Structures are given as C-alpha cells and as structure tokens.
Amino acid sequence: AALEQFKSFVASTQSARGEFTQQLVKIESGTSKVSNKSTGTFTFARPGKFIWVYQKPYEQLLQADGDKLYIYDKDLNQVTIKKLGDALGSSPAAILFGSNDLEKNFTLKEAGTKNGLEWLEATPKAKDTTFDHIGIGLRNGVPEAMELRDSFGQVSLLTFTKFEKNPPMPANQFKFVVPKGADVFQ
C-alpha cells in the first residue's frame, strides 16, 4: 500500500531527478477550477539537497545545498539566501528530498487509491505551517503526484514525470552560483 511504497522509496532513493507540473486547484461552487499552471525540473539528493526550477511561465529557482536555501527569480533579478534549517521543516521538499525520519514532522496515514495511484496522507505535526495536509500519490514505489492543501482550502497539485532514481550526478551538482547581475540578499 502507499505507506509501504513510500518507505521503500525513501530507503532505495538516495537521489533523483525529473520534471514537474504545478497547478492551483480552487473549488468554486462545487466545481474545481485549475489555474496558474507552471512547469519545470527538479533534482534532489538526501538529505536536504534539491534544485526546483520553474521554467514556465517564468524563471524561478529554489535550491538547497544541504545548508542554505537559495531563491532566485529572474524578473525580480534577485537572490535571497536563507538558512535551510526551518525552511525545509514541514515543506513538501522535506517529504521528498529531506531526511528520511519523516514520522518526526508528519503523521502518516493510508488514503486509498485514486486515479491509479496509491495515496499517503501526511499531516504536519507543527501547527504553524502553511499546509493543512499533504497527499502523496505513488505507483511502483515512485511518487507521481503530490497534493498540498493549505488552511484556506486551496490545493496545489504537483505531478512528477521522467522520474530517474539514483542518476549519476556531478559532485558539485547542488553548488549555487549567483546569476550574473542578480542582486543578492542574505
């Protein structure tokens, strides 16, 4: 079932890369309205290293090198650098890319099968998070979708494709380089 698939995913996946789509799903008078579609690529390595690149409709990058979180937005022409520590905490990145003692930050529950995926529900133990709950949909031991529900009832749906488990990666894969001309804020 989902929990078993997720545990085997966490145990067998040291790193991965692939593509993602992200959409906001609003429920308005009963019908779900999809908006703000964005697409991009992701790369991650446990624990706490990831590169989450939005390519469309605009260029934005969230990168963690295990110590710091870098947020770069091309149009804002700005890089913000933060301590990774609490930023990862109970965010979806922690689930897929973080350390593997997930039960520390989340209570996990089976949530049945939906459109061909077995779903796991993760509810953050910390109260001050922006999430009400996070759903992870798995197939053949690999996450293919994530549902992030915030406390306003808005759902952000992520889908993962071209998922490559433990691909070969250069040593400095997660080293952040400040794009030329971007303003940096520590």
Add this chain to the structure above:
Amino acid sequence: CASITPPTGPASEQAATARKYQEAITLGGRLSVQYQKDDKDEAIHGSFTWKQSKDRSSIAILSPLGQILATIEVTPDNATLVQSGQPPRSAADVDLLVEQTLGWPLPVSGLRSWLQGFANDTNNKTFIATPVNNRVTTRDGWNIQYPTWESDQQSPPQDRPKRIDLERQTAQAGKVAIRIVLDNWQTP
C-alpha cells in the same frame, strides 16, 4: 491618495497620458520583501493576487508552491487580514494592520495606484511613471522605481510597468525593500 485622475499633458507625454489609472482592475504577480525583525534580516518570497474596485481591495499572498499565506480585504469602513491557521484580525487602517500582523509594511492604499505607475509625490503632485521618468518619492516616504516595462499588447500598444521596486526606512521593520513583478493585468 486612492483615486487619482491624471491631468492630460502635452503631446510629448503622449505615452503617459494615454495610460489611464484604472480604479477597478485585477492584477497578479510575484513579490519579494526584505525587512528587519529584532534587527535580524528577514525575507519573504511569493506570488500575489490583487483585485481592486472603486472602494474595495482584496489581496492574497501565496508561497512559491501556491499556498495562501495571508489574505487582506479592505472595505470603506475597515480592513481584515487572515493569516493561514490564525483567526482574522481587523482594523480601520489597512497599512497599520498589515505591519502589526505580518511584521512588515505592505502599503496597500498607495499600491492601488503605484502598481499602475501613478503616485502622489512629496509635494502632492501627480506623478506618472514612464520608462524614462521612472523614479518618485511618495508623500508617505516610499522611494519607488520602475526599472522594467512591457507593452500591453493593446492597439495602440502602451508601456506599463513590469517590475516595481519600493523602499522605505521604517521604525518597526528597519529598511524595508519590496520588489514586485506584474504578470497579469485584467480590467473588468
């Protein structure tokens, strides 16, 4: 300074006067805010939706992954701010409410016109931003710059602000720097 009707200027100001301030408009974009909290540097990043009519404004601030961090509703008689997972808070002055709740000032009343490139400068004269004339200091002390522009694809096409930088020294949150990029414009 919520409602501003720009004067019709000389022909050389053609682009600016052609661009009218819209009281009712829906905007969306991205923003980053840098400020100080107990003299530690803080920063937030996210996107926002902005819906304004003649006497109302409704704003949502979202995290990069699309979770709503806070909603702000402003009506003629009061303003209400709801932060994720917390009870709503209301006050008469929205700018004060935002600063007390989020810890950094989002000048909501001013942004109603600043987002579109209109402002009242320090001697209360109407300022109309253009790609050439793109800096102003507002009456309440915000230094605003419009570094990048885009065409609005209308006919005839007009320039409108793409990126807006705002900066102000504040007592409570130190030096506050807000950067905004506008991604979509919709007039009713």
